[in-house]
Amino acid sequence: DTGVSQDPRHKITKRGQNVTFRCDPISEHNRLYWYRQTLGQGPEFLTYFQNEAQLEKSRLLSDRFSAERPKGSFSTLEIQRTEQGDSAMYLCASSSPKSQGDTQYFGPGTRLLVL
């Protein structure tokens, strides 16, 4: 049983560029979450999918952010016109209502640095 995977693990970009991150959840997990974590803080919720439907979006998710989960499998998170304040760790998690407490299992994260 492979865990949650994320790609790339690290991304350095210049301000104003677009970036896209990918998350592959644990197979058969129908729920997928994106979180953002800045230095010294706990992760903050960005958005949540159940199958292919995006059910909730945080106010943190500005118009420059968009997430998709076509066919209810992998998900992508795109940031357009990146700003230095977007520098953070982007974490993806997946869960299944069949697991105890609907526990979310996290991937290794994508570290983004915007110069």
Place this chain on the structure above:
Amino acid sequence: AQKITQTQPGMFVQEKEAVTLDCTYDTSDPSYGLFWYKQPSSGEMIFLIYQGSYDQQNATEGRYSLNFQKARKSANLVISASQLGDSAMYFCAMREPRGKLIFGQGTELSVKP
């Protein structure tokens, strides 16, 4: 609004001793879940233990146990027989009814040899 509070920014413990990491929460929902995650320097969040709001007994997972005091709204993590590999950030989290997790600020645990 739901909130998680971890008041210990950093903790030290001697190898092989037990340590308690504090977590208090605030919610008006009768049904909720509480989680602890470990985050080593590599960055990955590792699930440790889960406690449901209706669970009568404290959760245990190997060397980890959760001291759940519902009336006090606390869910402290107890790590027994600390190991050097336990050095990491530890986050307490609460699941909202719709599914997302609310995290605390974290506690950095350092295990001394």
